[in-house]
Each structure stands twice: as C-alpha cells, then as structure tokens.
Amino acid sequence: MVNKSAHNALLDWYTTDGRHELPWRKTNDIYHIYISEIMLQQTQVNRVRDEYYPKFLARFPSIKTLAEAELDEVFVLWSGLGYYSRARNLHKTAQLALNGLPCEKKELLKLPGIGEYTASAICSFGYRQNIPVVDTNIARVLKRYFGLLEVQDKTLWEYAASFVNAADARAHNLALMDLGSLVCLPKNPQCEMCPLRLECKGKGEPELYTQKKKKEYERLELFYALYIKDGKIALRTSQEKLYKGMLVLPNTEPIEENFIAAFKHSYTKYRLTVNLYHVDKITDEFVWVELKELENAPISSLTKKAAVFIEKKGEIYGF
Structure with a gap:
C-alpha cells in the first residue's frame, strides 16, 4: 500500500515546481487538450507551446473547424512536426x-x-477521471520508485494504477510527468531534489532503470528532381508511407552531370541520404507550386531542407 506521505510530498512539489504555465493545463477544453497530447508525441514541449499549438488552434479552434478543413490545410500547419x-x-x-x-x-x-x-491522458487531464497515465517520463519514475527492472508495459500500468492518488488523480499524474521531465532524468537524475527520494528503491543506481537497447535504423538513399520553371517548382503527391498525402519532390534517376547537392535527413526509423538533381522535364504526374508560396504548401521537413538548396543554387541553375 502506498504511503500517503509520498502522495502528499509529490503534490506539494508539484504545487511549487510543476509546469502550471503550459497553456493546455490552463484550459478545460477537451479538444485543446487532445491537440496538445498528439503534438507532444515525439516533439519537445517548448516547440509545441511556442509555435505549433497556438498556430494550430488559431486556425482550427474547434473540432468542427478541423473536421471541415482540407487535409492539405492540416498538413501545412503540421509541417516541421x-x-x-x-x-x-x-x-x-x-x-x-x-x-x-x-x-x-x-x-x-x-x-x-x-x-x-492518449486515451488515459484525455480522461485524466481533460475529464479529470481517477485513472493512471503512463508516458515515457512517468514510466521512468515508476520503475525507479518501485525498483522495476525489465517490466512489461501491462505490469507498469498496474503499478501506476496502484499508485494513483484518488484525492487528485489529475495533479498526481501531471506531477509524475513533470518529475520525470525535470528531476528524474534519464541521465544524471537530481535525486536530492526528488520528493519521492525517501521511499525510492532505485535511487542508489538510477541508471539501471534507463538502459535501452540500441536503436536500429533503416538507411535509405533517395534521388529527387528539382524541376523549376517560371518561378514554380514541380511537386507530386506522395503515395508512399513516407510522407503519404503530402507534396514531395519527384523521383529521378541519378545523373552525375545534373547533381546539385546531397544532405542527411532523419525520419522515424529511417536515416536518409537525399540527393538533389536539376532536370528540365519529368514524366511523372505533378503539380506546380509557386516558389514564393512553397513554405505555405503542405510539404514535409525534408522538402523544406531541399528548398534551402534552391535558394543557394538558384542563380547557377537559373531558378
């Protein structure tokens, strides 16, 4: 049974040191909370808070406005995430x-x-239900606090449920999340600052609970065409899983004399080498996009990187 002093210490710490200023914590709008949770997956809090969250909600303030929008509009505001x-x-x-x-x-x-x-977060943070929430940060705190090594997700959620503070489950879950983000760090955790340190079973060797298998990445080499004419660039709608539905550069055969530049790009499990070639025609189906409107088109971060070379090489190739 969880010691009530741990609950009290955790909530006291959250009151003074928690991230109460985050805009999605200062609203009861379920839709806004939902948007923040989706954006925060794989994205730094500061980028979501300062850039993407406010812009997205300014354009799509309600679930109805989002539903009625074209997918291309959504991609434009998502570009870079x-x-x-x-x-x-x-x-x-x-x-x-x-x-x-x-x-x-x-x-x-x-x-x-x-x-x-995400379902648990919406129920806890939005609907204020008495249920556990486990993200990467909370998982790390729980593993160290309970001394859990090589534990399965199902078991971790069970421990989280046993630890929930029924008096204020929302604040409890947010406190655990902030504790993992600010104090119980993957490397060099600040154990002396932790409100749970007295009962934490992992404080002696905290790194034991953050050891991960080395990620394996799939390496791909891509060959893209820059077909530019009269201030417009040719783009195609991607049908591949990578950037599906977004506007991307057309594929091309690598012809050495047409080579412009190459750059590295990472996307989920892929590590890409992107090669750009100047061409004066393409056979694939495409659409013209004004170069000056490129940043407002539904393009990927990879295409944005390629656009940098258009600026750099424009005079040489007559762009």
Missing part, C-alpha cells in the same frame, strides 16, 4: 467526433491515432 500520420489521424478523428470526444476510455481507443496513453 514530423510523424505526419498524426496529422492524418487528427483529421480523421475530428470527422468521426464532430459532437466532441467521448469521455470513456474504451470509446476513445476506437478513434484513429488514440492509443492507451
């Missing part, structure tokens, strides 16, 4: 939940792009 399936699922979910997101976890799990964590 990566993991574009999140944007597609946001759009699909909005169309399926025009009357608002359901308040039951099992119903939320039926919607595109909403998994165990």
Whole structure:
C-alpha cells in the first residue's frame, strides 16, 4: 500500500515546481487538450507551446473547424512536426467526433491515432477521471520508485494504477510527468531534489532503470528532381508511407552531370541520404507550386531542407 506521505510530498512539489504555465493545463477544453497530447508525441514541449499549438488552434479552434478543413490545410500547419500520420489521424478523428470526444476510455481507443496513453491522458487531464497515465517520463519514475527492472508495459500500468492518488488523480499524474521531465532524468537524475527520494528503491543506481537497447535504423538513399520553371517548382503527391498525402519532390534517376547537392535527413526509423538533381522535364504526374508560396504548401521537413538548396543554387541553375 502506498504511503500517503509520498502522495502528499509529490503534490506539494508539484504545487511549487510543476509546469502550471503550459497553456493546455490552463484550459478545460477537451479538444485543446487532445491537440496538445498528439503534438507532444515525439516533439519537445517548448516547440509545441511556442509555435505549433497556438498556430494550430488559431486556425482550427474547434473540432468542427478541423473536421471541415482540407487535409492539405492540416498538413501545412503540421509541417516541421514530423510523424505526419498524426496529422492524418487528427483529421480523421475530428470527422468521426464532430459532437466532441467521448469521455470513456474504451470509446476513445476506437478513434484513429488514440492509443492507451492518449486515451488515459484525455480522461485524466481533460475529464479529470481517477485513472493512471503512463508516458515515457512517468514510466521512468515508476520503475525507479518501485525498483522495476525489465517490466512489461501491462505490469507498469498496474503499478501506476496502484499508485494513483484518488484525492487528485489529475495533479498526481501531471506531477509524475513533470518529475520525470525535470528531476528524474534519464541521465544524471537530481535525486536530492526528488520528493519521492525517501521511499525510492532505485535511487542508489538510477541508471539501471534507463538502459535501452540500441536503436536500429533503416538507411535509405533517395534521388529527387528539382524541376523549376517560371518561378514554380514541380511537386507530386506522395503515395508512399513516407510522407503519404503530402507534396514531395519527384523521383529521378541519378545523373552525375545534373547533381546539385546531397544532405542527411532523419525520419522515424529511417536515416536518409537525399540527393538533389536539376532536370528540365519529368514524366511523372505533378503539380506546380509557386516558389514564393512553397513554405505555405503542405510539404514535409525534408522538402523544406531541399528548398534551402534552391535558394543557394538558384542563380547557377537559373531558378
């Protein structure tokens, strides 16, 4: 049974040191909370808070406005966040939940792009239900606090449920999240500052609980064409899993005399080498996009990187 002093110490710490200023914590709008949770997956808090979250909600302030928008519009505001399936699922979910997101976890799990964590977060942070939430930061805190090594996710969620403070589950979950983000760090945790240090079983060797298998990445080499004419660039709609539905550069055969530049790019599990070639025609289906409007088009971060070379090499190739 969890010592009440641990609960009290955790909430006291959260009161004074928690990230209360985050805009999605100062609203009761379920849709806004949902948007923040999707954006925060694989994206730094500061980038979401300062750039993407306010811009997205300014354009799509309600689930209805998002549902009625074209997917291309959603991609434009998502550009640079990566993991574009999140944007597609946001759009699909909005169309399926025009009357608002359901308040039951099992119903939320039926919607595109909403998994165990996101459903729990919406229920806890939005609907203020007495349920556990486990993200990467909370998982690290729980593993160290309970001394859990090589534990399966199901077991971790069970421990989280046993630890929830029924008096204020929302604040409890947010406190654990902030503790993992600010104090119980993957490397060099600040154990002396932790409100749970007295009962923490992992404080002696905290690194034991953060050891991970080395990630294996798939390396790909891509060959793209820069077909530019009269201040416009040719782009195609991607049908591949990589950037599906977004405007990307056309593929081309690598011809040495047409080579412009190469750059590295990372995307999820892929490590890409991108080669750019100047061409004066392409056979694939494409659309023209004004170069001056390129940044407002639904393009990927990879295409944005390529645009830098258009600026650099424009005079040489007559762009």
